[in-house]
Amino acid sequence: MAGAQRIGILTSGGDAPGMNPAIRAVVRAAVEQHITCIGIRRGYAGLINGDVFELTGSDVDGISRRGGTILYTARSEEFRTDEGVKKAAKVCKYLGIDGIIAIGGDGTFRGALELARQGIRVVGIPATIDNDMGCTEYTIGFDTACNTAMEAIDKLRDTGQSHDRVSVVEVMGRNAGHLALYTGIAAGASAVLIPEKEIDLEQDVIDVIRRGCIHGRRHHIIVVAEGVGYVNSYAKEIEKQTGLETRVTVLGYIQRGGAPSGRDRVSASMMGVRAVNVLCGEDEESRVIVARNGRFEDMPIEEALQMERKLDEEMYAACYRINTSYHAGRK
Ligand code: F6P
Numbered sequence: 001m002a003g004a005q006r007i008g009i010l011t012s013g014g015d016a017p018g019m020n021p022a023i024r025a026v027v028r029a030a031v032e033q034h035i036t037c038i039g040i041r042r043g044y045a046g047l048i049n050g051d052v053f054e055l056t057g058s059d060v061d062g063i064s065r066r067g068g069t070i071l072y073t074a075r076s077e078e079f080r081t082d083e084g085v086k087k088a089a090k091v092c093k094y095l096g097i098d099g100i101i102a103i104g105g106d107g108t109f110r111g112a113l114e115l116a117r118q119g120i121r122v123v124g125i126p127a128t129i130d131n132d133m134g135c136t137e138y139t140i141g142f143d144t145a146c147n148t149a150m151e152a153i154d155k156l157r158d159t160g161q162s163h164d165r166v167s168v169v170e171v172m173g174r175n176a177g178h179l180a181l182y183t184g185i186a187a188g189a190s191a192v193l194i195p196e197k198e199i200d201l202e203q204d205v206i207d208v209i210r211r212g213c214i215h216g217r218r219h220h221i222i223v224v225a226e227g228v229g230y231v232n233s234y235a236k237e238i239e240k241q242t243g244l245e246t247r248v249t250v251l252g253y254i255q256r257g258g259a260p261s262g263r264d265r266v267s268a269s270m271m272g273v274r275a276v277n278v279l280c281g282e283d284e285e286s287r288v289i290v291a292r293n294g295r296f297e298d299m300p301i302e303e304a305l306q307m308e309r310k311l312d313e314e315m316y317a318a319c320y321r322i323n324t325s326y327h328a329g330r331k
Contacts, residue, residue, distance in 0.1 A: 004035055004098040004099055004279060004280045005035060005036060005096075005098060006035065006036045006038060006095075006096050006097050006098055007026075007030055007035055007036070007037055007038065007097065007098060007099050007100065007101060007276075007279055007280075008037075008038045008039075008040050008047070008052070008092065008095075008097040008099070008100040008101070009023060009026050009027070009037060009038070009039055009040065009055070009071070009100070009101045009103070010039075010040035010041075010043050010044070010046065010047060010071060010100065010101075010102055010103070011023070011043060011069040011071045011072070011073045011103045011104060011127070012043030012044055012073055012074065012075070012076075012102060012103070012104040012107070012108040012111065013043070013073060013075055013104040013105045013106075013107045013108045013128065014073070014075075014104075014105065014128060014129070014256060015067075015068050015069050015073050015256055016105075016127040016128050016129050016139070016140055016141025016142075016144075016145070016256065017067045017068075017129075017140075017141050017144035017145065017256070017257070017258055017259065017260040017261070017264055018127060018140035018141050018144065018260040018261075018264030018265065018267065018268040019068070019069040019071075019073075019103055019127050019140065019141070019268070020060075020063040020064060020066050020067070020068070020069060020070055020260070020268075021063070021064040021260060021264070021265045021268040021269050021272070022103050022125050022127065022140060022268035022269070022271060022272045023039075023055075023060060023063065023069065023070060023071060023103070023272070024060040024063050024064055024269070024272070025268060025269040025270075025271070025272025025273050025276075026101050026125075026272040026273075026275060026276055027055045027056075027057060027059070027060045028057055028060065029272060029273045029276040029277070030276050030280075031056065031057040033276070033280060035276070035280065036054060037054070037055045037056075038052050038053070038054060038055065038095065038097055039052065039053050039054070039055040039059075039070075039071050040052050040071065040100075041053075041071055041072050042071075042072045042073060042074040042076075043071075043072075043073050043074045043075075043076060043079075043104070043108070044074075044076040044078075044079035044084075044088055044111050045074045045076035045078065045079065046072070046074070047079075047088045047091055047092070047100075048076065048078055048079060048084055048087050048088050048091065050091050050094075050095070052095060064260070064265050064269075065259050065260070065265075066259065067144075067256075067257045067258045067259055067260065068257065069103075073104070075107065076111075079111055079114075085111075085114045085115060085117075085118055086118060088115060088118075088120075089115060089118035089119065089120050092115075092120045093120075097120075098121070099120065099121040099122065099123065099279045100112070100115065100120060100121070100122045100123075101122075101123050101124075101125060101272075101275045101276070101279060102115075102122055102123070102124050102125070103124075103125040103127050103140075104124075104125075104126075104127055104128065105126065105127065105128030105130065105132070105133065105139065106128075106132070106133055106305075108124065109124045109126075109133075109288060109301060109304065109305055110305060112124050112286065112288075112301060113286070113301050113302060113305060115286075116286035116301060121279065121284065121285075121286050122286045122301065123275045123278050123279045123286065123287055123288065123289065123298075124275075124286075124287075124288035124289065124301060124304070125140070125268075125271045125272065125275050125288075125289050126138075126139040126140065126271075126288065126289065126290065126291075127139055127140035127141050127268070128140075128141060128142075129141040129142055129144075129145035129172060129173075129179060129255055129256055130142070130172070130173045130174050130176055130178065130179060131176075131178045131179065131182075131309075132173065132174060132175070132176035132178060132309050133304075133307075133309055134304070134306075134307030134308045134309040134310075135288060135290045135299060135303075135304035135305070135307045136288075136289075136290035136291050136292070136304075137290075137291045137292060137293075138267060138291035140260075140264055140267055140268045140271065141256075141260070141264060142178070142179065142182075142264075143261045143263040143264050143267075144258060144259075144260050144261045144264050145172070145179060145255045145256065146179060146182050146183050146186060147261055148251075148254060148255050148257075148258055149169075149171050149179065149183040149187070149251055149255050150183050150186040150187045152169075152249075152251055152254065153167075153169055153183065153187035153189070153221055153223070154187060156169060156221065156249055157187070157188075157219070157221055160219040160220070160221065160247070161219040163219075163245065164218035164219055164244065164245070165219060165244060165245045165246065165247055166209060166219070166220045166221075166222060166235075166238055166239070166242065166244050166245070166246040166247070167219075167220070167221050167222070167246075167247055167249060168222045168224060168231055168234060168235040168238065168246060168247070168248045168249070169189075169221060169222065169223050169224065169248075169249050169250075169251060170224050170225075170226055170231045170248070170249070170250040170251060170252075171183050171184075171223055171224070171225055171226065171251055171255070172226050172251065172252070172255050172256075173225045173226055173227055174226070174227060175195055175227040176194075176195065176196070176225070176227060176309065177192075177193075177194025177195055177196050177197070177225040177227065177228075177311065178309075178311070178312070179225070179255070180192055180193070180194050180223050180224065180225035180226075181194055181225075181311075181312070181315060181316060181319060182315070183223060184221075184223035184319060185315070185318070185319050185322070187221060187223070188221065189220075189221040189222060189223040189323070190205075190208050190209065190212065190220040190221055190222060190323055191204050191205045191208055191220075191222050191223070191323055192222075192223045192225075192319055192323075193205070193222070193223070193224045193225065193228050193234075194225045194227070194228065194311070194316075195225055195227035195228050196311045196316075197311075197316065199228065201234060201237060201238075202241075205222055205234070205238060206237075206238060206241045206242060208220070208323055208324065209238065209242045209244065210241075210242060213242065213244070218244060220244075222234075222238070231248055231250070232248055235247070235248045267291065267296075270296050271289045271291075271296055274289050274296050274298060275289050278298050285300055285301075286300070286301045287299060287300055287301055287304075288300075288301050288304045290304065
């Protein structure tokens, strides 16, 4: 691919704040090297349908501060089939696209690998609010989503405090608890329930609330990762066991929207530039951009997909200690 003249760019899967600054960085870095950038609408579905247009440097003016993705996104059923992937590869060849930059999460990277197996070189940029990819310490969108959830929980605390209520808040994250854990610490939750850890409602939640009540604290925030489920039945049990009125709030899709944070804009920009360098470099391999020890690197896509995302045990332990020691030392 050295000397690529025409590259495609797409966003796929769930949108994440920061996809736009990533698109901007890719387009600007490509144009600077006289490479034509082809925008592909609605991810792999748009690729199959040939829904493409040329992106110029000025088309991406001012998009960094916008949430969502100007390229739209989709989860394509057709692309999950062999025929779909072959069709997409054929479209790439027909359009003269030398390689593709695919921005998204795990599903997007798996799609990219399939495309690579059909002879289309792909570079992946990790973007999902879940931060659940094994290959990278950071995925674009996570910081903004944490801030959005934290601000929403701060508001829930105001009303919960006024009414002496327990607020049980469901946070997104698919099967992972990273978003819930991070948000729970940031918002000062009394307990954080995540799918990676066994849940003992009595010990982890009810006991903490009861001890709080003894010392006059009658409002609590309980963060539950969506991967845990049972949010309504947990809330009922908490109300029954503690006698405190309990309300459930599912934060839902507000966590995916909004202007990207500074961290997401910068990470997206750095990853975008690196993706163009990798795609236009000498190496013919399909790769992904990853964050490691606070720096951006790249690695083979196949290897990246085999890596398992581990929970930050130190963070979990810190969260647990902060919660359980709330009343320690009080008379
Ligand atoms: O992966 C991002 C995410 O928002 C998850 O947190 C959530 O489980 C899922 O996407 C929701 O997917 P959809 O947009 O298809 O409803």
